[in-house]
Amino acid sequence: MELASIQPIIYLQTMKKLLLPLLLLLIIKASAQTPGQIHQKAILVDTHNDVISNELITKFDLAKRQPTGNFDLVRAKEGGLDVQVFSIWCGEEYGTGTAFKFANREIDSLYALIKRNPGKMVMVRNAAELEQAVAKKQFAAMIGVEGGHMIEDRMDYIDALAKRGMRYLTLTWNNSTSWATSARDETLHHDSLKHLGLTDYGKKIVRHLNDLGVMVDVSHVGEQTFYDVIATSTKPVIASHSCAYALDPVPRNMKDAQLKALAKNGGVVFVNFYSGFVDGTYGRKETEFLNVHKAELDSLTKIYHDGDLARIRLNTIHKVESDQIRPPLSMLIHHIDYIAKLIGVDHVGIGSDFDGAESYPLGMDDVTDYPKITEELLKLHYSEADIDKILGGNFIRVLKANTGK
Numbered sequence: 001m002e003l004a005s006i007q008p009i010i011y012l013q014t015m016k017k018l019l020l021p022l023l024l025l026l027i028i029k030a031s032a033q034t035p036g037q038i039h040q041k042a043i044l045v046d047t048h049n050d051v052i053s054n055e056l057i058t059k060f061d062l063a064k065r066q067p068t069g070n071f072d073l074v075r076a077k078e079g080g081l082d083v084q085v086f087s088i089w090c091g092e093e094y095g096t097g098t099a100f101k102f103a104n105r106e107i108d109s110l111y112a113l114i115k116r117n118p119g120k121m122v123m124v125r126n127a128a129e130l131e132q133a134v135a136k137k138q139f140a141a142m143i144g145v146e147g148g149h150m151i152e153d154r155m156d157y158i159d160a161l162a163k164r165g166m167r168y169l170t171l172t173w174n175n176s177t178s179w180a181t182s183a184r185d186e187t188l189h190h191d192s193l194k195h196l197g198l199t200d201y202g203k204k205i206v207r208h209l210n211d212l213g214v215m216v217d218v219s220h221v222g223e224q225t226f227y228d229v230i231a232t233s234t235k236p237v238i239a240s241h242s243c244a245y246a247l248d249p250v251p252r253n254m255k256d257a258q259l260k261a262l263a264k265n266g267g268v269v270f271v272n273f274y275s276g277f278v279d280g281t282y283g284r285k286e287t288e289f290l291n292v293h294k295a296e297l298d299s300l301t302k303i304y305h306d307g308d309l310a311r312i313r314l315n316t317i318h319k320v321e322s323d324q325i326r327p328p329l330s331m332l333i334h335h336i337d338y339i340a341k342l343i344g345v346d347h348v349g350i351g352s353d354f355d356g357a358e359s360y361p362l363g364m365d366d367v368t369d370y371p372k373i374t375e376e377l378l379k380l381h382y383s384e385a386d387i388d389k390i391l392g393g394n395f396i397r398v399l400k401a402n403t404g405k
């Protein structure tokens, strides 16, 4: 080799040594995503929101940004929300002759909202339709019926609701039905129960839901009902809005053994944001707060003709005080992390209960705040693939396992 040709080779090799790492660093930097990008890219599904039952009272147009409440379509987009399962709910004062009718009125109002927003919002009934809607950038709506009392003990009412789009039935709300006992009744009214857990008719209902591809929801049900469901259901079941009992021992939350049984069934628990289910000290603090403002709450209830809305208004009036008793966001994240570590990242998701409770952890004010969950999970070193599962992947899997497509 000639001396003259060695010089450029040395030069090239030195440049290579210097430039290659620099180039690699630039490529990594360009491909590294911000938490916001990871969040927006993921399919985000929230399995529980009560805004539709409120809408019948407030008459708010959810297509426009609202000054109050936790949800509207504008804010949902900002929060990266792709799919919302809307809860169809009425209180236990509704029963035979009224509950099914009321459920249908709420479903009418959801369809009316979709009709007012053609191309922007669509009803989906299975995973294939869900993924199609997300690909078209349409907001996907789904229906979950919260409370077995709305079927009024009739199989044909289950068929009718499924036909209108119901994709989960929460077997009980706080009140038991003649065929399933609730968490409240199994714990507080145990001695006066007429039956415990699922009756034979209740088991028949679970099997019928399995056949129809309607997910069985065990949030709100008692422990006996839960284990009877696990023994009966041929499909993975869900808890659409529940937290971990080990972190906040209220009857509505799920004990470790229940969480493990749910995972064994292939099911998913979607974590509830309500302060009372997240923080074990919230109940005591709330009682103190309400004692101080009792007279004011009574008069607000008279004005609003609705206890829940009056309670939310009381929080707004006394914002500093009510903020002081909210748990930190880290407590909510802890529930997700605790469940993921106990039963696996494939079995946890998000079911906010937005517009269904009066208090959420600090920083979790409405649907624009979902990206904070992704940020916090990244800080805990969750991978993008795992975050995708928690935000929506697990829901899509369990939906597919129930509907077959």
Ligand SMILES: [Zn+2]
Binding pocket: 146, 220, 241
């Ligand atoms: Zn609920």
